[in-house]
Amino acid sequence: MIPFEFEYYKPDTVEEAVNLYDSLSNKNKKVIYYGGGTEFISMARRYNMYADAVIDIKAIPECNEFDFDGDDLYIGSAVSLSQIADINKFPLLSLVVKRIADHTIQDKITLGGNIIGTIIYKESILPLLIANSDVVLENKTGKRRVSLNKVFNKKLLLDEGEMLVQVIVKKEYVNFPYQHVKRTKNEKIDYPLLSVSALKDNDTINVAFSGLCEYPFRAKKIEKILNEDSLAKKDKIDEIIKNIPGEILHDVGGTKEYRKFMLGAIISEILDSFQEEE
């Protein structure tokens, strides 16, 4: 049972949704855009999240788009993780989302929800960061298409009332060689101890991490080390560990030292796999 009442709106267009957000906010109501709702329901049940109104975006056509248009792959923010995996237009993204929660929950979690939610891992963003994706964001003042790497810093940096409408991936990135490694503490279905996605963009490896710090990230400095031909594999790993751009998680899931050890093992595995593919 959710211990508070709220209003429910299900608009048919982005314009309706953003105008609604604006008008409800102006009445001092706490408003949220609602995708799959798994996080909202489970957290609201414990009063860890509150809303006066929810705007369900699942009837908005742009938010349900999942197809190529020219050289771009459009993925709507209300597309479920199951749809991404089953339709499989971006194999690395499919692989990553198939390891988030369990199969039935993947039917409900949406791409937008996984990226914007408060749970720190947001694993579906890893392939999107390393594929240099764009995002379409819209609020009452307008619509913008921006590089995800520019608007994601620990979390998606949204303006007031802005909703994530779509993610756009260039077709060429969908077909690049890729690796994804996820390690959990015990069970296959769990939050990651460490989740790493890598994509070979011609001769350069792009890489992003979840579970290492309190947020997912892609770091230029780490990629520079990883792609430095003059360094031996062991030296690359040592340097990468020294250059993690934040505090390494140290919790019941795994100690800081264990995560460092795991990071080294995964980087080694990824480098070997790419080399074998050559």
Next chain:
Amino acid sequence: MLKILDSTVITLNVNGEDRKVVAKPSDILLYTLRNELGLTGAKPGCENGDCGACTVLIDDIPIKSCLMLTVEAIGKRILTVEGLKNAPIQKSFVENWGFQCGYCTSGFLMVCHSLSKMHPDADDVTIQDWLQSNICRCTGYQEIEYAIKSILNGGSSDIEGSTF
């Protein structure tokens, strides 16, 4: 635009019938099915999306009804275990002893039923992937695997060398 601001009468299509029910936006589908419609087959377990005991099918897709607002189900086809009506998976569960205490059974039945319809040729990896969404505290997994395999194309010949 659909707008529900307070308690109101809505229509849900449940097990092939349109049913009128009073619901408010904060109501959870699991409890509307159980308390308002008397369909107690979907079970409250963890109520956090982990155990799968509350699984129902929404437009043929398994959904944990503890993580769905009742109002989200407007315009969708809801199938609960009461609507299976002697589906092959039910007979197979009986024949293969696919349950012990039975509390998780309705959830497993719904996932298995959907799997058999959507992937009648499912391989071991797919079966494992789908059924890992549900938990059986009696640990009756082996028999549940027998049950689902016996109704998939290929029948019971795949039971040897099981993966769970």
